[in-house]
Structures are given as structure tokens and as C-alpha cells.
Amino acid sequence: MSVVALVGAQWGDEGKGKITDFLAREADCVVRYQGGSNAGHTVVDGGRKYMLHLMPSGILYPDKLCVIGNGVALDLAILVEELKTLESQGIDTSNLRISNRAHILMPYHKKFDELQEHGGRQLGTTRRGIGPAYADKMERVGFRLADVMDTDFPARFAVLVREKNRILQRLYDHAGYDHEAMLDKLLGYVEYIQDYIADTSLLVNQVIDKGRKVLLEGAQGTLLDIDHGTYPYVTSSYPTAGGACIGAGVGPTRISRVVGVAKAYSTRVGEGPFPTELDDEAGSHIRERGAEFGTTTGRPRRCGWLDAVVLRYAARVNGLTDLAITKIDVLDEMDTVKICVGYRWRGKIIQEFPDSLRILQDCEPVYIEMEGWKTSLSGCRTYEELPTAARRYIDQITELTGVRHCLIATGPERNQTIVTNEVFARK
Numbered sequence: 001m002s003v004v005a006l007v008g009a010q011w012g013d014e015g016k017g018k019i020t021d022f023l024a025r026e027a028d029c030v031v032r033y034q035g036g037s038n039a040g041h042t043v044v045d046g047g048r049k050y051m052l053h054l055m056p057s058g059i060l061y062p063d064k065l066c067v068i069g070n071g072v073a074l075d076l077a078i079l080v081e082e083l084k085t086l087e088s089q090g091i092d093t094s095n096l097r098i099s100n101r102a103h104i105l106m107p108y109h110k111k112f113d114e115l116q117e118h119g120g121r122q123l124g125t126t127r128r129g130i131g132p133a134y135a136d137k138m139e140r141v142g143f144r145l146a147d148v149m150d151t152d153f154p155a156r157f158a159v160l161v162r163e164k165n166r167i168l169q170r171l172y173d174h175a176g177y178d179h180e181a182m183l184d185k186l187l188g189y190v191e192y193i194q195d196y197i198a199d200t201s202l203l204v205n206q207v208i209d210k211g212r213k214v215l216l217e218g219a220q221g222t223l224l225d226i227d228h229g230t231y232p233y234v235t236s237s238y239p240t241a242g243g244a245c246i247g248a249g250v251g252p253t254r255i256s257r258v259v260g261v262a263k264a265y266s267t268r269v270g271e272g273p274f275p276t277e278l279d280d281e282a283g284s285h286i287r288e289r290g291a292e293f294g295t296t297t298g299r300p301r302r303c304g305w306l307d308a309v310v311l312r313y314a315a316r317v318n319g320l321t322d323l324a325i326t327k328i329d330v331l332d333e334m335d336t337v338k339i340c341v342g343y344r345w346r347g348k349i350i351q352e353f354p355d356s357l358r359i360l361q362d363c364e365p366v367y368i369e370m371e372g373w374k375t376s377l378s379g380c381r382t383y384e385e386l387p388t389a390a391r392r393y394i395d396q397i398t399e400l401t402g403v404r405h406c407l408i409a410t411g412p413e414r415n416q417t418i419v420t421n422e423v424f425a426r427k
């Protein structure tokens with residue numbers, strides 16, 4: 001049995017798409033377990049760039065079972081668009097399966113997200129309707145793909161749309177939705193994806209039972225987790241490893257390793273505390289060199305030094321067994337590089353990631369400063385080929401987190417990846 005959960009160890013955009021695609025070579029099945037089209041995962045293969053929002057990042061391999069799990073909030077319009085785009089790029093999507101228990105993200109969810117962001121509740125969301133869709137799921141007024149097949153669905157849907165319209169009209173001065181037009185569109189999308197819909201928990205567990213390799217691909221990151229992140233500046237799902245079990249329908253006893261994807265520095269997009277954020281030239285340099293602009297929204301990402309307090313926290317709440325370190329090449333030109341090892345606050349040094357937003361906002365990061373390597377890493381294919389200063393930086397991360405590394409990425413391409421430890425058990 002070899003089931004690997006892959007999670008973002010920071011604030012998202014760590015390079016999960018690239019690492020998933022790389023590990024997918026060895027896997028038999030790749031499962032997206034939470035989030036929705038707020039995710040933007042990039043895979044680059046032979047100069048071709050693929051931007052994936054809902055699709056598991058194993059989709060480029062025609063022989064892998066790719067699954068959108070029950071934990072995903074499914075925007076059907078975006079899903080169908082993404083399927084068509086991939087097909088036009090010559091990608092075979094026939095191995096995709098979508099959970100019959102996945103909740104449908106409706107047009108009104110997007111509208112509420114937009115209106116709430118506009119109306120002063122500014123979290124800097126991606127405006128993809130994520131919060132309102134998961135809120136409806138928890139309130140038990142959401143609709144799963146399986147529900148659409150029920151004979152009473154049109155009537156239940158009409159009641160709910162009427163309710164949503166009343167809120168839209170009274171609170172937001174919005175005209176509301178024509179539920180019949182929405183229903184027609186919805187049924188058209190469901191028909192389009194009909195052949196993909198399945199009991200995916202059953203399928204994934206059958207793959208595991210056969211002793212095959214499964215990769216559970218997280219979206220967003222640990223610090224955006226609804227429970228473990230910097231609440232309320234978080235997303236509305238569980239990107240952490242526990243969420244992988246729930247969102248894929250796989251028991252915790254079946255997971256063999258948990259890989260945290262960590263950028264060699266930090267970024268955040270949207271609002272919320274970010275202790276190591278840089279407002280200076282170093283921050284702009286990282287943004288430009290790292291092309292730190294959102295895959296989903298195009299927004300410039302906030303950039304800062306690597307934060308080992310964050311990584312230690314991610315190691316704890318996810319039970320990380322491995323780290324995949326990405327984008328180390330972005331630091332190639334730095335004279336010196338810094339890692340935050342604690343937060344100074346009111347004369348004390350804090351080493352455990354605090355729950356208080358006030359502390360996170362007001363604290364001063366304590367850094368260790370190390371020599372830069374001032375040479376390009378993009379061609380390095382083995383750990384030994386890395387310059388000493390880069391190896392020291394990586395070793396420092398291992399020492400500070402207590403987690404071994406399994407992969408070091410030195411560029412966006414598939415082959416710009418150094419394997420340092422295997423994560424899938426050999427047969």
C-alpha cells in the first residue's frame with residue numbers, strides 16, 4: 001500500500017501542480033480532495049504550460065486514474081471549460097472520474113462571494129464562490145451531483161433559488177436569478193460530464209486494495225486551512241492532510257506518507273497576516289524572478305523570506321514526513337538569503353506559530369542570514385551538483401523543521417527536479 005498525501009505547507013502556490021505532476025509519473029491514481037476553481041495549479045512539460053483549476057495535476061498522463069473527490073466544490077461551468085481546453089490541447093481526459101458526492105458550486109455562490117467582498121467583508125478571496133458554496137454544504141442546503149439525478153431535484157432547487165433571490169434582492173439590490181434558466185444550464189453541464197460521475201471513494205479504495213500507488217493532491221495551503229490557518233483570512237475548506245482523508249473518502253490508516261510542498265521563500269495572495277513579508281527591493285526581486293502573479297486571478301503575490309516557524313507548524317498539523325522544496329532557483333542572484341526562525345513580540349521570542357492575528361501582525365521576525373550561491377541552479381539534476389551554499393540552505397531547512405526532503409525543484413519544467421528520497425514504496 002502506498003498512498004501519499006501532498007499538501008501546501010505555506011499560503012498556497014507552493015508549486016503543488018508541478019510536484020504532483022512529477023510524482024504522478026509513478027502513481028496509478030491522482031485525487032484532488034478539496035477546494036475548487038480558486039486553485040490554480042501550473043504544470044509545465046516540454047515548454048507547454050497547463051493551468052489547472054479543478055483537474056488533478058496527473059491529467060497529462062493518459063494512463064492514470066484522475067479523480068475529483070467529494071471534498072471539491074465543483075463549478076460545472078469551469079469544469080466543462082477546462083475539459084474542453086484540455087481536449088483542444090490533445091489531452092485525453094477519459095480517465096477522469098468525478099465524485100457523485102461533490103457539491104455543486106452555483107452561480108449564486110459566486111455572486112455572493114463577489115458582493116460580500118465588495119461590501120466591506122474584504123478577505124481578498126478569488127471570488128470563485130468558495131466560501132458561500134461550502135457554507136451551503138455545512139448548512140445542508142447544498143446540492144451534490146448525486147442529488148441532481150433525483151426526481152424531486154427541480155422542486156428543491158426552485159425553493160432554494162427563491163430563497164437566495166430574496167436575500168439578493170433585499171440585501172444587495174440584485175435582480176436575482178431565473179431558476180429555470182439556471183436549471184437548464186445545470187442539467188446541460190451534468191449531461192456533458194455524465195460518463196465521468198462515479199462513487200470515487202469506492203474506486204480509490206479499490207486501487208489501494210490492489211496495492212497500487214495513489215497521490216492525494218491538496219489545493220491552497222496549510223495557512224489557508226479553515227481550522228489551522230490565519231482565520232478568518234483563510235479559504236473555506238481543509239487543505240491539510242486530515243482534509244485529504246475526508247475529501248477523498250480514504251481512511252487515515254491508509255496514508256503512508258505526507259509530503260509538504262514548500263517554496264524556498266514565502267508568498268501570500270489576498271489579505272491577512274504575513275510576518276516575513278518584504279516591502280523592499282528584495283521582495284520585488286523575488287516577485288519578478290519568481291513570476292509571482294496569481295494563476296487564477298493574476299494578482300501580484302506578496303513575497304517574503306522563508307518562514308521556518310510556519311514550516312514547523314505545517315509539519316505538526318499535517319504530520320509531514322517529507323518536504324518538496326520548490327523555486328530555490330528564484331534566489332539564485334541573492335547576495336544573502338534569510339530564514340525566519342522565531343517571532344519577537346513584546347520582548348519575547350515566540351517559536352510556535354501563534355493563533356493571534358495581532359501577534360502575527362505586530363511581531364518582528366528573527367532571521368538567520370546565510371550566504372547566497374550567486375549561480376544558476378536551473379541545470380542541476382542531482383543534489384551533489386548543487387553549490388555548497390545552496391545545499392547549506394536546504395540542510396538548514398531540514399534542521400529547522402526536522403523533516404527530510406524528497407524533492408528539490410530548480411525550475412518549472414518537469415525535468416528540473418532533483419529526487420533526494422523516494423516517497424512511494426517500491427513494489
Ligand code: GDP
Pocket residue numbers: 008012013014015016017018039040041042043044290291295326327328329330409410411412
Ligand atoms: P500551485 O498552486 O501550488 O500548484 O502553484 P502555482 O502553479 O500557482 O505557482 C507556482 C508557479 O511556480 C508556477 O508558475 C510554476 O510553473 C512555477 N514553479 C514551480 N516550481 C518551480 C521551480 O522550482 N522554479 C521556478 N522558477 N518555478 C517553479
Ligand code: IMO
Pocket residue numbers: 008011012013014035038039040041123124125126127128129130131218219220221224233234235236269270271295
Ligand atoms: P492554490 O491551490 C493561493 C486565497 C485567496 C484569499 C483566500 C480565500 O493555487 O495554491 P477563497 O477564494 O478560497 O475564498 O479565498 O485564500 N487563496 C489562494 N491563495 N493559492 C491558492 O490556491 C488559493 N486559493 C485561495 O487569495 O486570500
Ligand code: MG
Pocket residue numbers: 012013014039040041042295
Ligand atoms: Mg496556485
